[in-house]
Amino acid sequence: MKFAEFDYRAPSTPAEVVQLLAQRPGEAKIIAGGQSLLPTMAYRLAQPAMLVDLKGVQGLDGITPDGAVLRLGARTRWRDIEASALLATAHPLLQEAVRHVAHYQVRNRGTVGGSLAHGDPASELPCIAVTCEGELRVLGARGERRIAASEFFLGPLTTDLRDDEMILELVLPAWPRDRRWAFQEFARRAGDFALAGVAVYYDRDDGGRAGNVHIGVVGACQRPHRLAAAEAALSGRVPDAACIEEAAEAAAAEVDPPGDLQAPAAYRRALVATLLRRALREAADRSDTLSGS
Amino acid sequence: MDIQGEELLPFAPPQVWQALNDPGVLKDAIPGCEALERLEDDYRVTLMAAVGPVKARFNGKLALHNVEPLRGYTLQFEGTGGIAGFGKGMADVSIEAAEGGTRLCYGATAQVGGRLAQVGSRLVDGVARRMAAEFFSRLRQGMELQQAGGCEAKATGAAQP
Numbered sequence: 001m002k003f004a005e006f007d008y009r010a011p012s013t014p015a016e017v018v019q020l021l022a023q024r025p026g027e028a029k030i031i032a033g034g035q036s037l038l039p040t041m042a043y044r045l046a047q048p049a050m051l052v053d054l055k056g057v058q059g060l061d062g063i064t065p066d067g068a069v070l071r072l073g074a075r076t077r078w079r080d081i082e083a084s085a086l087l088a089t090a091h092p093l094l095q096e097a098v099r100h101v102a103h104y105q106v107r108n109r110g111t112v113g114g115s116l117a118h119g120d121p122a123s124e125l126p127c128i129a130v131t132c133e134g135e136l137r138v139l140g141a142r143g144e145r146r147i148a149a150s151e152f153f154l155g156p157l158t159t160d161l162r163d164d165e166m167i168l169e170l171v172l173p174a175w176p177r178d179r180r181w182a183f184q185e186f187a188r189r190a191g192d193f194a195l196a197g198v199a200v201y202y203d204r205d206d207g208g209r210a211g212n213v214h215i216g217v218v219g220a221c222q223r224p225h226r227l228a229a230a231e232a233a234l235s236g237r238v239p240d241a242a243c244i245e246e247a248a249e250a251a252a253a254e255v256d257p258p259g260d261l262q263a264p265a266a267y268r269r270a271l272v273a274t275l276l277r278r279a280l281r282e283a284a285d286r287s288d289t290l291s292g293s
Numbered sequence: 294m295d296i297q298g299e300e301l302l303p304f305a306p307p308q309v310w311q312a313l314n315d316p317g318v319l320k321d322a323i324p325g326c327e328a329l330e331r332l333e334d335d336y337r338v339t340l341m342a343a344v345g346p347v348k349a350r351f352n353g354k355l356a357l358h359n360v361e362p363l364r365g366y367t368l369q370f371e372g373t374g375g376i377a378g379f380g381k382g383m384a385d386v387s388i389e390a391a392e393g394g395t396r397l398c399y400g401a402t403a404q405v406g407g408r409l410a411q412v413g414s415r416l417v418d419g420v421a422r423r424m425a426a427e428f429f430s431r432l433r434q435g436m437e438l439q440q441a442g443g444c445e446a447k448a449t450g451a452a453q454p
Contacts, residue, residue, distance in 0.1 A: 157345025
């Protein structure tokens, strides 16, 4: 179907973007990659009165290490993350997660800011942002503010972003080189929305015990969140088979997945346990390879 | 889709029952509700469901069945949202006195059809749960406001000669 009619603007600064958004509160939508918004408009489930295109806005691109943090501009595309040589060491978990985003065509257009603003519970980047304790920098008519990713996603397609605000960048804490990590997700067909997925990382002490454990869930949730009980099951222990099993069981018990036509809640719950087992084994194996080299 | 839940409201059962039967309070509590009019046995309702970029205006009917004063009722609803599709369902609502106020239990089933279901079936469950939670937090706020307003009116009344 064709889109409903809308006004189109392509400003050149973030300040102009938020000014336009403030002129049409709730009626204007930002367009960047358009990979979620345009299908919704084509179905006429969304009929924004105005689209504000970010294509001419300067300063929203780039993957920039900056001391203790890594900055991802809002208009950074999945393709840029996948192809980044820097990220192979600066944030391998992010890079691996982004490889699971939809199909090549979507990854060629879809953006960091668009995915965060859309807030789909099955999207990989919101999960990484929450799991890694990221922070969003947003600009609104009343100025700039920073929001912890853990407080940004409120529910399916619902975020803390106000009608007159735009996302400028996602800031992730810098990634130590010898960190153990894994990302696992499952969809019935490659490129489909994840039925469930997990992101995992931890740092090991001299005795091989896992510390600073972070485990996040995607798909099997109303919004991405960390799995505190699974993290606790792993924390301070050598991640052996028994420990991994405990963490997987804890994860299955604490998720609250939705059921729908694709999969009932119980299946997603079991899937979270399976994926976490795989992820923790993968992370442990990765550590052996690294320490052996 | 099934949604179950319970909520402890810091009010006595008669107050909660009154609120659950007050179109004004209900209108303010239903997320996105634009109009709620009482017809003979049921209500005509218009609501704007807005989730992310998706916006759909639903026109429909709300009817109350099995009404047992101070105990509960069954709420039946159905509505159409034009191009977005339709929604229908029912909710059993019951209240009982509990420590600290009134315990309100609800169990709802709902179906969504048409384009909304075709595109968004993945999200419908989560959105519905969120709307239910929002309904009760708004109901509580509405009742608190009403009570504060009531006290004020009384205070003003008392101050008058």
